[in-house]
Structure formats: structure tokens, C-alpha cells
Amino acid sequence: MARLTASVATRLLMLVVVLFVISISVFLLVHLLPGNPAYAILGPGATPAGVERVVHELGLNKPLTTQYLSWFGRAVRGNLGNSYLTHQPVGATIGHAFPVDLELVILSQVIAFAIAIPMAVAAARHQGKWIDRTFTAGSFGMLSMPPFVIGVPLLLALAVTAHLFPATGYIPIYKEFLTNLHEMLLPSITLAIGSVAVYYRLLRSDLISTLQEEFVTLARSKGLSDRAVMYRHALRPSTIPLVTATAINVGSLLGGAVIVEYIFDLPGMGLLLVNGINSRDYMMVQGVILTLATAFVIINFLADILYRVIDPRVRHA
Amino acid sequence: MTDPGGEAGLVEREGEFGGDGGGGPPGASPLLELRSLETTYTTDRGDLKVLDGVSLALDAGRILGLVGESGSGKTALLRSVMGLFPTSHVRMSGHVLLDGQDLLGLDRQALRRLWGSRIAMVFQDPMSSLNPVMRVGRQVSEGPRTSRHLGRSEARELALATLRSAGIRDASEIYGRFPHQLSGGLRQRVAIAIAIASAPQLLLADEPTTSLDVTIQAQILYLLGTLARQRRIAVVLVTHDLAVAASTSDTIAVMYAGRIVEMGPAATVMAVPRMRYTQALIRTSPQAHHEPGARLEVIPGRPADPIDLAPGCAFAPRCGYADERCLTIRPELEITQSDTTHRFACWNPSDSRMVAPEGPALRQRDDDERPAT
Ligand SMILES: Nc1ncnc2c1ncn2[C@@H]1O[C@H](COP(=O)(O)OP(=O)(O)OP(=O)(O)O)[C@@H](O)[C@H]1O
Numbered sequence: 111m112a113r114l115t116a117s118v119a120t121r122l123l124m125l126v127v128v129l130f131v132i133s134i135s136v137f138l139l140v141h142l143l144p145g146n147p148a149y150a151i152l153g154p155g156a157t158p159a160g161v162e163r164v165v166h167e168l169g170l171n172k173p174l175t176t177q178y179l180s181w182f183g184r185a186v187r188g189n190l191g192n193s194y195l196t197h198q199p200v201g202a203t204i205g206h207a208f209p210v211d212l213e214l215v216i217l218s219q220v221i222a223f224a225i226a227i228p229m230a231v232a233a234a235r236h237q238g239k240w241i242d243r244t245f246t247a248g249s250f251g252m253l254s255m256p257p258f259v260i261g262v263p264l265l266l267a268l269a270v271t272a273h274l275f276p277a278t279g280y281i282p283i284y285k286e287f288l289t290n291l292h293e294m295l296l297p298s299i300t301l302a303i304g305s306v307a308v309y310y311r312l313l314r315s316d317l318i319s320t321l322q323e324e325f326v327t328l329a330r331s332k333g334l335s336d337r338a339v340m341y342r343h344a345l346r347p348s349t350i351p352l353v354t355a356t357a358i359n360v361g362s363l364l365g366g367a368v369i370v371e372y373i374f375d376l377p378g379m380g381l382l383l384v385n386g387i388n389s390r391d392y393m394m395v396q397g398v399i400l401t402l403a404t405a406f407v408i409i410n411f412l413a414d415i416l417y418r419v420i421d422p423r424v425r426h427a
Numbered sequence: 428m429t430d431p432g433g434e435a436g437l438v439e440r441e442g443e444f445g446g447d448g449g450g451g452p453p454g455a456s457p458l459l460e461l462r463s464l465e466t467t468y469t470t471d472r473g474d475l476k477v478l479d480g481v482s483l484a485l486d487a488g489r490i491l492g493l494v495g496e497s498g499s500g501k502t503a504l505l506r507s508v509m510g511l512f513p514t515s516h517v518r519m520s521g522h523v524l525l526d527g528q529d530l531l532g533l534d535r536q537a538l539r540r541l542w543g544s545r546i547a548m549v550f551q552d553p554m555s556s557l558n559p560v561m562r563v564g565r566q567v568s569e570g571p572r573t574s575r576h577l578g579r580s581e582a583r584e585l586a587l588a589t590l591r592s593a594g595i596r597d598a599s600e601i602y603g604r605f606p607h608q609l610s611g612g613l614r615q616r617v618a619i620a621i622a623i624a625s626a627p628q629l630l631l632a633d634e635p636t637t638s639l640d641v642t643i644q645a646q647i648l649y650l651l652g653t654l655a656r657q658r659r660i661a662v663v664l665v666t667h668d669l670a671v672a673a674s675t676s677d678t679i680a681v682m683y684a685g686r687i688v689e690m691g692p693a694a695t696v697m698a699v700p701r702m703r704y705t706q707a708l709i710r711t712s713p714q715a716h717h718e719p720g721a722r723l724e725v726i727p728g729r730p731a732d733p734i735d736l737a738p739g740c741a742f743a744p745r746c747g748y749a750d751e752r753c754l755t756i757r758p759e760l761e762i763t764q765s766d767t768t769h770r771f772a773c774w775n776p777s778d779s780r781m782v783a784p785e786g787p788a789l790r791q792r793d794d795d796e797r798p799a800t
């Protein structure tokens with residue numbers, strides 16, 4: 111237990127360092143973009159005097175280090191500044207948008223597990239047979255498709271043409287649970303497809319080797335059903351690599367969610383980001399990227415801890 | 428082929444064993460009977476006949492010690508009795524009779540109903556046969572939960588009781604542990620507990636003492652003996668250690684290259700081994716060398732490869748007594764219904780009046796010119 115605590119402490123320290131580095135990168139990235147936000151804010155009728163005034167107001171004439179320090183100093187206290195455009199606090203705006211992506215990612219992972227696990231079990235049980243070959247070929251196909259290739263046809267077919275699902279619109283999950291799920295289903299499936307392929311392939315090869323293990327034969331010798339042998343014994347050791355893969359995957363899924371959510375017109379981070387970039391709203395872009403990057407790093411940190419907790423061999427080592 | 432005169436006395440002694448140990452009434456059908464059992468593994472190298480016509484019988488409450496070198500087919504025999512193999516590349520023929528019912532004709536579903544509740548197996552290596560990421564208590568309880576439809580708490584109680592009867596005193600403490608947290612001896616007891624949890628009639632124990640130190644080994648063997656005698660479980664005890672088989676079993680069967688080459692009451696086989704391979708086994712077992720520093724003898728040559736067996740006796744290429752007939756015609760084991768008859772498959776058996784195995788059993792030893800001790 112002491113070792114676990116020590117390694118958690120080490121990782122926390124690393125987490126802080128990584129977040130610091132990220133904040134610098136985000137800041138530099140945004141400020142080195144061409145274009146002056148003052149022009150965007152003032153629109154086509156911008157006068158040199160007006161631009162001068164806005165630049166002064168926003169502190170854009172100060173040295174970059176000063177700008178960074180004042181932004182970072184407020185950011186660590188949870189204040190991401192105000193949007194140049196709407197003058198609303200960036201933090202509050204993100205607070206409404208980020209849960210959309212979070213829900214999308216979580217739902218997509220639930221869907222991905224629900225599809226990938228039975229697929230892998232069936233393929234491993236009938237290794238080399240047609241079902242295995244079909245699934246494996248299918249998983250290659252899924253892997254090679256970016257989300258919008260799946261999302262756009264899905265949107266057109268099921269929502270726009272067949273009206274089975276809403277094409278646009280969003281109600282937060284805490285307001286109307288079922289309506290929300292209905293709205294989120296198509297985007298979640300779109301996002302899930304890549305993960306299905308990843309998890310299917312990982313589980314299939316893991317299962318095929320686990321099924322050779324003596325403890326699987328022992329489980330069968332107890333008279334357990336094939337189902338129990340598969341799900342209770344053979345699949346269990348795969349939990350650990352699966353959690354690891356999910357953790358690695360969730361980071362890039364956040365990126366995918368931003369795209370999918372934009373396709374399906376959900377009011378998430380994607381919308382904020384695109385609008386922010388178009389209008390040179392530095393504060394918004396910085397806030398969005400910093401939030402996404404922080405979420406990415408924290409998810410990986412949690413996955414690392416989780417992995418230690420669920421593997422009894424690591425936990426008690 | 429047997430010599431009734433030489434064995435009569437020992438067979439009588441075996442009768443006493445039957446008296447206190449159980450053993451069905453004479454004439455009753457045995458709990459387990461194998462008839463001309465042949466098992467073939469199909470591998471990349473070709474077909475591997477790992478069991479080549481095995482016949483034997485075992486009564487309830489008795490222990491059959493199955494000995495033989497590595498690769499002789501001991502595990503294959505146990506798996507064939509279960510009808511449970513890690514792969515599907517297996518062909519079987521012959522008969523496996525459990526209480527008169529032929530298991531070879533059963534479908535998967537019917538076989539599965541027997542597994543655990545009527546036949547159970549202790550696997551060769553408890554380290555690899557226990558699920559590393561499941562608490563051992565659950566591994567013990569899930570069998571009875573399935574076969575007897577027990578509830579969670581009933582199954583837990585049963586598992587605790589089973590762990591205790593497998594000789595684990597602090598069962599409730601061990602219940603929540605993972606296999607890697609247990610000592611080798613405890614792991615082996617857990618493996619036995621798993622096997623006996625659903626109260627099987629037949630226990631197939633694959634080298635349950637191999638990796639254990641002598642004290643623990645003795646305790647495990649004592650446990651198996653107790654189970655056989657008190658619960659009238661029939662036990663097939665696989666070991667490559669003749670001394671283990673001799674001290675624990677009622678009957679000893681010696682395997683070589685997928686066949687039983689000698690079989691009989693334990694004391695008889697140990698005292699008057701007839702088949703030349705058995706004799707060599709006894710002479711080369713570590714217990715046979717009392718003087719400290721004495722060189723450990725080994726049986727010369729390599730174990731027979733079941734992929735290309737000679738037409739005659741499989742041991743002939745390594746045997747100092749082999750003649751033309753041994754190399755060309757296969758000696759057969761006489762088939763009897765009783766497990767108390769001493770039988771062997773050998774054209775040139777040793778003298779039945781010999782009390783202890785001695786003398787030049789092996790060709791290499793003759794060449795060695797060392798004084799016989
Ligand atoms: N999975 C397998 N694939 C192919 N051949 C196998 C396999 N398992 C065992 N064999 C072969 O089957 C024969 C019998 O093996 P078996 O495991 O029954 O021997 P054993 O007497 O139990 O040996 P040990 O004392 O080493 O456990 C051997 O020739 C072995 O090489």
C-alpha cells in the first residue's frame with residue numbers, strides 16, 4: 111500500500127509538470143497564430159484608433175511573458191478570463207459545453223464495449239471460422255474510417271431521411287434523460303465505431319491466448335457452462351489491457367468527439383473552438399484547448415491508478 | 428504371463444487392504460473401467476497416439492497410482508477419462524465406463540454434467556491451473572454453485588468447509604486471497620478443494636505433490652488417502668515418483684509410451700517388479716540409493732516418441748534384455764476385470780521369486796563394469 115501511495119504521489123507531481131508545459135504550449139500556439147483579434151472584434155469598420163484601443167484594453171501590447179503569467183495566474187485559480195467576443199466568462203461557457211463531449215465519450219465507450227466484447231468472444235470461440243474472419247475483416251474496415259465518414263451518411267440516412275433520430279437539437283441529460291439519450295445515440299455510435307475495432311482486436315487476440323491457459327481447462331472441468339467459462343474466467347485477465355487501451359483511446363476520443371459533436375450540431379467544445387478560431391477569440395481558444403488537454407492528462411492519470419487497483423498482481427506486488 | 432505361485436501371498440495381503448479400505452464386493456462392477464482406450468492427438472508433426480490400448484479398472488475408495496516417465500501419457504490418460512482436452516484436435520476410441528455408463532458416447536452437454544460433480548481433476552500445476560485474477564474462495568465455490576444450484580451464501584459455506592477438509596485451517600482467511608499470495612502447499616490444497624467441492628466419485632490427481640517439499644508432500648498424500656477411505660472416492664494418483672505411488676496407492680500402474688506395461692497391487696509391484704521397465708524405474712528412483720554420494724542411476728536412452736514407435740515393445744530399444752521378439756512383436760497386458768491381479772507386458776520378465784530388484788537390469792550397466800551393489 112505504501113508503494114502504491116508513493117507511486118501515486120510521483121505521478122501526481124508529473125501531472126503538475128505536464129499541465130504546466132501544456133499551458134505554455136497552448137498559450138504560444140494561440141498567440142503565434144496570424145491575425146489580430148482586434149480586427150475580428152471590431153469587424154469590417156475597424157479604424158486604427160479603434161484597433162489601438164481594443165489592443166490596449168485586452169493587454170495585447172504587453173510582452174508575451176506578462177500576458178502569459180497573468181493568464182496562467184488566473185487560470186490556476188479557475189478563472190479562464192472573458193471571451194473577447196461575448197464578454198462572458200470562458201470558464202462558464204466551457205462548463206456548459208464540456209459535459210456534452212464528456213457524455214459523448216462515455217456513451218460511445220459503453221456502446222463500444224457492448225459491441226466489441228460479444229464480437230471478440232464469438233470470434234475467439236470460432237477462431238478461423240467464417241464468423242471470426244468476417245468480424246476481423248470488418249474491424250479493419252472500421253479502423254480505417256474517420257468518424258465523419260461514418261457520421262455523415264448515418265446522419266443523412268437515419269435522421270434527415272428516415273426521421274428516426276433528431277438531426278440537430280440538444281437537451282442536457284439532467285433535464286430530459288431519455289430525449290437526451292435519443293439525441294446522443296447517433297453521435298455516440300459514430301464515435302464508438304473506431305473503438306469497437308480497437309477493443310475487438312485487442313480482446314480477440316487476448317482471448318485466443320487465454321483460452322490456451324490451463325486455468326480455462328480447469329474452469330471447464332468444474333462443469334461450468336461455456337458462457338461462464340468465457341465471461342467469468344477467460345475474459346477476466348483481459349480487463350487490464352482493456353482498461354489500459356481505453357485510457358489511451360479516451361484521450362484521442364476527446365478529439366473525435368469535438369468533430370462528431372460539430373457534425374451533429376451539438377453545443378460542445380467543437381463549436382466553441384471553431385467559433386473561437388474564426389473570430390480570433392484567444393481567450394476562448396486557449397480555454398478550450400487547455401481544458402481538453404487537462405482532461406486528457408487527468409484521464410490517463412486515473413487510468414494508470416485504476417490499472418494498479420484492478421490487477422491484483424500489481425496491487426500486491 | 429503372470430506367475431500365480433509367486434504372487435499368491437501378496438494378493439492375499441491386498442485382500443486385507445480391501446477390507447478396511449472399501450473396495451467393492453467381489454463381482455460388482457468397478458466405478459471406473461477403461462477398455463482398450465486409444466487417444467490420438469493430431470498435431471502439426473502428424474498423429475500422436477498418446478494412449479495405445481489402455482485397459483484398467485478401479486473401485487470406489489481405492490487409489491490407483493499411475494507412474495511413468497515424462498511424456499508417457501499420464502496426463503493424456505486423465506484427460507481421456509474426463510473427455511476434456513485443451514484443444515479439439517483429439518480422437519478417442521474404446522470405452523470409458525463410469526459406473527457402467529460409457530462416457531465416450533456422451534455429448535458435450537452430458538459430459539459437462541459429470542464434470543465436477545462425478546469426475547473431478549486436480550491439474551498438474553496449481554500455479555497455472557488456478558485463475559490468477561480470481562479469489563480462490565470463489566474458484567472453489569463456483570463449481571457447486573453451478574452443479575448444485577446453491578445460493579451465494581450456501582456456496583460460500585460449502586467452499587469454506589471444503590477448504591477446511593482440504594487441510595486449510597484458516598479457511599476464511601484464505602478464501603479471499605489470490606493464488607499468487609499462497610504458498611505452493613496451500614495452492615495445491617486449494618486445487619484439491621476445487622476438485623472435491625462438488626463431492627465427485629472419481630478424483631483424477633495429476634502429480635499433486637511434484638513441486639512440494641517432502642513434509643508437505645506427505646500431508647497432501649495423507650489427505651488424498653483420507654478422502655479415498657472416508658468418502659469412498661476413487662483416486663487416480665499420477666506421479667513419476669514410484670515411492671509416492673507405493674506409499675499411497677492400492678494399485679500401481681506403470682505407463683510407457685501410452686501403454687500400461689505393468690499393473691498390480693502396490694506392494695507386489697514394488698517388491699517383485701516383473702516388467703524390465705518397472706524394474707529400471709525402481710532401481711533408478713532416488714530412494715533406492717541409500718549410500719550417500721552414490722551416483723544417481725538413470726535409465727539409458729530417451730523416452731519413446733509416440734510419433735514413431737517400434738512395432739514390438741516400446742521399451743525394447745532401451746532394454747538390456749531385449750531380443751528379436753521384443754523388437755518385433757508387441758507384448759500384451761492380460762485383460763482382467765480385477766485390479767488385484769499382477770499383470771505385465773514383457774517377453775523376458777524378471778524372476779518372480781526375486782525379493783528385491785537387483786542385478787544387471789540394464790545393458791549399459793553391464794558395460795559399465797561397476798561392481799553390482
Ligand atoms: N498439447 C499437446 N500437443 C501435442 N502433443 C502433446 C500435447 N500435450 C502432450 N503431448 C504429447 O503427448 C504425449 C503424452 O503427454 P502427457 O502430457 O500425457 O505426458 P505425461 O506422462 O503427463 O508427462 P509429464 O510427466 O511430463 O506430465 C507426449 O508425447 C507429449 O509430447
Ligand SMILES: [Mg+2]
Pocket residue numbers: 501502503551633
Ligand atoms: Mg503430465
